[in-house]
Amino acid sequence: MTSYPIKIVVYEDNPDLREGLSVLLKGSMGFELIGAFVNCEKVAEQMQELKPDVVLMDIDMPIANGIKGLKTIKQISPAINVLMFTVFEDNEYIFEAICSGAVGYLLKRTPPARLLEAIYDAHHGGAPMTSSIARKVLQMLPSQQNAMVKLPYDNSHNLTERETEILSLLVKGNSYKMIADKCGISMDTVRSHIKKIYEKLHVHSQTEAVAKAIHERIV
Structure with missing residues (x-):
């Protein structure tokens, strides 16, 4: 898919899903999983140490959630592409995530092949979104x-x-x-x-x- 691996960090508190994502990314050519964490409590230090290309970010996590993590990442490393990966379809979450600098917004029902494609697109300047989310974004336009x-x-x-x-x-x-x-x-x-x-x-x-x-x- 690409001539060099895209470095990815995952934030996901569900251990089964975190492990599933880890297996998917480790086993897919062109992708390199460099970190997987249960929350964003130490996101600043992790970004400075790992320097990922793309962050796959859950929203509902204990101690420090994904919106807080997203804002911290964009403050310290604006070039990092943050792709939200969540069950939430609420306009409030979508709006806050996009306004805070997320490059895309995917629901967790996204098939694995489409998720890999979305990570690739996010790294190469795209703004991948689940179709139902894209519709909501457009409906927000005045x-x-x-x-x-x-x-x-x-x-x-x-x-x-x-x-x-x-x-x-x-x-x-x-x-x-x-x-x-x-x-x-x-x-x-x-x-x-x-x-x-x-x-x-x-x-x-x-x-x-x-x-x-x-x-x-x-x-």
């Missing part, structure tokens, strides 16, 4: 539905046909790998197109790009 009704199709951002196609696939929740397969192009080419899309839309993340695409009827 006046979104009204904008969709009132605004005509808009291509004032001068997206190419291919860029529009890729943006449309992002809006539908496709991962980078799925987009590459559907368009018959490489992952590197997908990332290149998405970088140009971000520049033209004046956004900095996949979530912002999707929100703007829907709000302004770009696709």
